[in-house]
Amino acid sequence: MNLALNDVGLIAWRSIRRTGRQPASVIAPLTFPILLLAINSSGLRAATEIPGFPTDSFVSFFLPFAFIQGALFAAMTAGTDLARDIDTGFLNRLALTPLRGTGLLAGQLGGAMAQTLLQALVYMCIGLGLGVHFATGPAGIVVFLLLALTIGAAWGAIGIWIALRTGSGEAVQSQFPILFFFIIISSMNLPRNLIEADWFRTAATLNPVSYMIEGLRSLIIEGWNAQALGLGFGIAGLTVGFAMALAALELRKQMART
Amino acid sequence: MSRGNSMTVALALARRQMTILLKNPSLFLPPMLFPLMNFMAFAGGLSRLRHVPGFNFPSGYTSFVFVFVLLQSAAFGGVFTGFGIARDFERGFARRLLIASKHRSGIVWGYALASLFRWSTVAVLLTVVGLIAHMQIGGNGIDLFGLYTLAIIVNLTGLLWACGVAMRFRSVQAGPLMQTPIFILLFLSPVYVPLTLLEGWIHGIARLNPITYILTSGRGFISGEPIDVALGFAIALALCGALAVWALRGLRRAEQIV
Numbered sequence: 173m174n175l176a177l178n179d180v181g182l183i184a185w186r187s188i189r190r191t192g193r194q195p196a197s198v199i200a201p202l203t204f205p206i207l208l209l210a211i212n213s214s215g216l217r218a219a220t221e222i223p224g225f226p227t228d229s230f231v232s233f234f235l236p237f238a239f240i241q242g243a244l245f246a247a248m249t250a251g252t253d254l255a256r257d258i259d260t261g262f263l264n265r266l267a268l269t270p271l272r273g274t275g276l277l278a279g280q281l282g283g284a285m286a287q288t289l290l291q292a293l294v295y296m297c298i299g300l301g302l303g304v305h306f307a308t309g310p311a312g313i314v315v316f317l318l319l320a321l322t323i324g325a326a327w328g329a330i331g332i333w334i335a336l337r338t339g340s341g342e343a344v345q346s347q348f349p350i351l352f353f354f355i356i357i358s359s360m361n362l363p364r365n366l367i368e369a370d371w372f373r374t375a376a377t378l379n380p381v382s383y384m385i386e387g388l389r390s391l392i393i394e395g396w397n398a399q400a401l402g403l404g405f406g407i408a409g410l411t412v413g414f415a416m417a418l419a420a421l422e423l424r425k426q427m428a429r430t
Numbered sequence: 431m432s433r434g435n436s437m438t439v440a441l442a443l444a445r446r447q448m449t450i451l452l453k454n455p456s457l458f459l460p461p462m463l464f465p466l467m468n469f470m471a472f473a474g475g476l477s478r479l480r481h482v483p484g485f486n487f488p489s490g491y492t493s494f495v496f497v498f499v500l501l502q503s504a505a506f507g508g509v510f511t512g513f514g515i516a517r518d519f520e521r522g523f524a525r526r527l528l529i530a531s532k533h534r535s536g537i538v539w540g541y542a543l544a545s546l547f548r549w550s551t552v553a554v555l556l557t558v559v560g561l562i563a564h565m566q567i568g569g570n571g572i573d574l575f576g577l578y579t580l581a582i583i584v585n586l587t588g589l590l591w592a593c594g595v596a597m598r599f600r601s602v603q604a605g606p607l608m609q610t611p612i613f614i615l616l617f618l619s620p621v622y623v624p625l626t627l628l629e630g631w632i633h634g635i636a637r638l639n640p641i642t643y644i645l646t647s648g649r650g651f652i653s654g655e656p657i658d659v660a661l662g663f664a665i666a667l668a669l670c671g672a673l674a675v676w677a678l679r680g681l682r683r684a685e686q687i688v
Contacts, residue, residue, distance in 0.1 A: 200606065207614070208617075211617045211618065211632070214628070214629070214630055214631065214632035215617070215620075215621055215622050215623070215628065215632055216476075216479075216622050216623075217628075217629055217630070218479065218482045218484075218485075218622075218623045218627045218628075218629075219476075219478075219479060219482070219622075221482050221483060222478055222479070222481060222482060223481075346460065348460075349460050349463050349464060349467070352467070353463075353467050356467050356468070356470070356471040356475075357467075357470065357471065357474075357475075360475075361471070361475050361476055362475060362476065362478060366478055367474075367475055367478070368477045368478040369473075369474040369475070369477055371474065372470070372474030372475050375474075376475070
């Protein structure tokens with residue numbers, strides 16, 4: 173057990189160090205969501221005047237978007253790095269060691285989650301600095317970070333699965349528009365009940381990302397909402413499980429090739 | 431390639447770029463999908479903003495955001511072509527091109543032609559999707575000619591900016607430098623609501639942002655109530671002229687490495 177945990181820790185630490193050595197992989201995920209948060213929270217402030225809008229602070233409403241987008245960036249980094257390991261033969265060499273596949277996957281996921289945590293802390297500080305007030309208080313901030321981490325794990329698992337499935341960093345990067353599409357077609361800009369276009373509201377309702385965003389958002393503007401939190405944690409957790417199961421299957425194929 | 435005049439060089443290069451694009455959907459599709467995704471997200475997800483007091487754009491919200499997305503796709507069409515220029519330098523093709531061309535300014539115009547062809551397909555697709563989405567067009571044929579001419583100038587401007595960067599850095603790693611300033615300039619304009627509805631710091635910046643007046647002019651065309659036409663075109667042409675100098679100077683720098 174201790175040995176397995178040690179393996180996970182080593183792989184996770186390697187992943188963290190490798191990300192840290194690539195400034196572009198750290199700076200872009202930190203700055204881009206903040207930039208969009210600043211621009212959209214000002215540019216869309218007028219939306220708070222729509223009757224029924226749940227808060228008079230658009231920055232409070234929009235803050236979860238930064239966490240979701242940051243998690244997507246972390247997933248892309250984790251996926252690209254793993255694909256590079258496949259491309260350079262590092263995974264083949266690992267296959268010759270006693271390291272278990274689950275340890276490799278958990279370690280890679282741990283690296284992605286560490287990046288997500290760092291980003292989440294930065295976004296949180298900026299959000300609080302911009303005057304975001306949590307209706308759930310300090311305990312809500314802790315739960316918010318936990319949910320953000322779970323969501324980060326979900327995106328990270330998807331990135332790992334894509335990397336193992338394709339074995340190509342370019343292929344991982346080319347999935348970005350598709351994954352970003354899920355973020356765009358969600359309730360990120362307006363609550364679902366205020367989305368006017370029927371097709372968009374339906375798409376947002378079917379889109380799991382909406383529930384991740386709404387789970388985070390509920391802690392800021394609603395207070396303790398068990399349903400929103402249950403859906404947020406549940407969908408993110410299920411995504412982690414499902415994507416990691418798929419990744420384990422792909423890893424078995426990758427190992428078999430060696 | 432024969433050592434012909436600038437036009438020969440430009441046409442041959444444009445043809446090559448188009449062939450590459452057609453043979454590599456992964457290079458062609460993302461720049462096409464991004465504007466469509468933005469259009470869907472803005473027109474579908476934010477259409478209720480038309481009910482915000484003070485929003486009085488006569489042709490409706492779909493047309494309002496269509497103009498932004500059209501201009502955004504034009505600018506980014508140029509930027510994505512800039513990625514191709516950088517890639518050509520990394521792979522050594524641009525170096526051979528510089529040696530083979532007698533009239534090297536044709537290289538810049540060749541990439542510009544390729545950028546225009548590339549964006550034209552996006553513009554057609556975007557317009558068709560806009561019409562399917564019941565976009566109201568209040569302007570007549572002359573107004574629409576004005577709108578698309580403005581977009582062509584923006585496309586050329588985006589290409590010239592990215593070309594200047596690519597010629598100086600000669601690496602795809604300069605990609606963020608090509609797209610980030612354009613992204614910021616575009617999003618610091620009245621994207622979601624008219625200038626009069628923006629508040630705070632973003633209102634001040636949008637007022638000083640030259641893109642605001644190009645956007646206002648384009649929106650005037652589509653609504654059939656032209657506004658700031660001379661100002662919009664003057665700004666677009668001035669930016670284009672200045673960036674032509676920037677790109678040609680970049681070409682001179684690149685020549686020094688041959």
